[in-house]
Amino acid sequence: MTPCVHKVQYYETDQMQIVHHSNYIRWFEEARSHLMDEIGYGYHRMETDGIIIPVLSVHADYKGMVRYGETVEIEANIKAFTGVKMVISYVVRDILSREVRTVGESKHAFLNKETYRPLSLKRKHKDLFTLFQNLHLEYIDEGDK
Amino acid sequence: MTPCVHKVQYYETDQMQIVHHSNYIRWFEEARSHLMDEIGYGYHRMETDGIIIPVLSVHADYKGMVRYGETVEIEANIKAFTGVKMVISYVVRDILSREVRTVGESKHAFLNKETYRPLSLKRKHKDLFTLFQNLHLEYIDEGDK
Amino acid sequence: MTPCVHKVQYYETDQMQIVHHSNYIRWFEEARSHLMDEIGYGYHRMETDGIIIPVLSVHADYKGMVRYGETVEIEANIKAFTGVKMVISYVVRDILSREVRTVGESKHAFLNKETYRPLSLKRKHKDLFTLFQNLHLEYIDEGDK
Amino acid sequence: MTPCVHKVQYYETDQMQIVHHSNYIRWFEEARSHLMDEIGYGYHRMETDGIIIPVLSVHADYKGMVRYGETVEIEANIKAFTGVKMVISYVVRDILSREVRTVGESKHAFLNKETYRPLSLKRKHKDLFTLFQNLHLEYIDEGDK
Numbered sequence A, B, C, D: 001m002t003p004c005v006h007k008v009q010y011y012e013t014d015q016m017q018i019v020h021h022s023n024y025i026r027w028f029e030e031a032r033s034h035l036m037d038e039i040g041y042g043y044h045r046m047e048t049d050g051i052i053i054p055v056l057s058v059h060a061d062y063k064g065m066v067r068y069g070e071t072v073e074i075e076a077n078i079k080a081f082t083g084v085k086m087v088i089s090y091v092v093r094d095i096l097s098r099e100v101r102t103v104g105e106s107k108h109a110f111l112n113k114e115t116y117r118p119l120s121l122k123r124k125h126k127d128l129f130t131l132f133q134n135l136h137l138e139y140i141d142e143g144d145k
Helices: A022-038 A043-048 A126-144 B022-038 B043-048 B126-144 C022-038 C043-048 C126-144 D022-038 D043-048 D126-144
Strands: A004-007 A055-062 A071-081 A085-094 A100-109 B004-007 B055-062 B071-081 B085-094 B100-109 C004-007 C055-062 C071-081 C085-094 C100-109 D004-007 D055-062 D071-081 D085-094 D100-109
Touching: A004 A022, A022 A043, A022 A055, A022 A071, A022 A085, A022 A100, A022 C022, A071 A126, B004 B022, B022 B043, B022 B055, B022 B071, B022 B085, B022 B100, B022 D022, B071 B126, C004 C022, C022 C043, C022 C055, C022 C071, C022 C085, C022 C100, C071 C126, D004 D022, D022 D043, D022 D055, D022 D071, D022 D085, D022 D100, D071 D126
Parallel strands: none
Antiparallel strands: A004 A071, A055 A100, A055 C055, A071 A085, A085 A100, B004 B071, B055 B100, B055 D055, B071 B085, B085 B100, C004 C071, C055 C100, C071 C085, C085 C100, D004 D071, D055 D100, D071 D085, D085 D100
16 A cells, blocks of 8 residues: 655644644545545545544644654554444654654544444444554554564 | 624644634634624524525735734624625734724625525525625725714 | 533534544543633743743544534543642533533643753743643542542 | 655645645745755755845735645746846645646845845856856746647
8 A cells, every 4th residue: 555645734734843733634534535546445435425424533643843844744544444433543654754743543433424423333334343453453463464 | 783803722833833824714703703792693593594694705904913912803894685695804913002903804695594595585594684784884884984 | 611612613524424433532631721721821922931841642542423503511630649740630511501512631741942951940940840730620529629 | 857746734724624825825925945955955054054035025826726635846947137136936736636826926125134135146156146047047947848
């Protein structure tokens, strides 16, 4: 899979002359969206299929500042997956130095787009269930190495 | 009518240590939304009634910088109104010095929310037509004084 | 102290027709900024005095959706304070129903604006130290009731 | 020169289920920044050299909607250049259909970063003056074809 690369934009900076901390939350979403494009099941298609994955909680730990002129890589992994809920973890690295700038996590539920009710991927969307489960297993395998 | 007051937020600044220029476009929207609340026909209700007013064009002239710690007042006026299209003009002033910081304009069409087709307020939403026309006439009258 | 009131703006919504989750992180900042204005020591003045309080981490738990047309109140409390670091907690409530929409926390360090080095408020800025400590004690007292 | 490509992000949409109009103003900046990277004189370096180019005015004409799931290409051209002021024009196209979604313009002044006073590139930064002038001439030449 190709990494999610983000070039820092001027409009993302604040008067401390660093990227405003709220933008990392947006970058996490960018990496989520990128991940789904990479597995061939874009978030856009998921919404068309009647599934939404709202964010239940989000967390970010800022390790170092990111500035305009820099480019980062945002890695997203499926840390936990039950078919009903999912935890995604993120690592934001400077693309040149590979230094970690921010790590984070987001929790999600799979909901029916019309009813906003929980949805079991395993029963309703088997293909998507398998895709997420495989991503999750890959992540666990890598951790074991 | 009470003015639309906006306290500058830290997240609105950029590394030039001023409000990022894209935020004024958002403030214009804020003033539009405020104007409609003031006339008792909120934009929210308008969307519920099946009307959307997308922006056809927008223009901003930046006269002076706005910084964190400052508060501005955003005046919105109906500069032109035909029942099918509308031009709104904006003046952003520092609330203390009354100095003009930015002026601007936005052009809008009234569209049917479902079909995205032009909609004649005069025929379909007479009450809203009258509200906008009166605002427009008030603006013209003030200009004549 | 007057509460921090925020009227939801159209530009804060996303295509799920709710406020985009990254905006709550911005509202937390808004409530922080408001809190400091209320105690008579605005964040703006703090930066002028050479102190910055970057965000070390942030967390948000989304309990319910917020939509355009709604207004929220954002409560901020000093949950922990050492003079070097600080934890602020947040509660976002619908202003009418008083229902909790989001809760969260942010961790901060007090840094010297020029050197980016940790700064002891107790030694360098006694007045600010006392202000924050009092806010923290008030919060603890309220919890005891 | 490689074009400036932007993949639409979820956080850029609004509840009309299209990209919020204020984001195009940010995309214009993105294309400006990209253009300067391409000519080997990044905006970041320019600020380091003591030059800032604040936006004096901005204009956008929205021709068609852009949605999540789409990718756009943002073309930026130096429409006018005097060495003291500059006009940049923009065209936002869908990357697949090549249909124009938005066109726009921004006016800029070259200022000394410390004094905020106008700055003559011709006298103070001859190399940068030549770079911009060549870009401007290329644009004019293309129009003549």
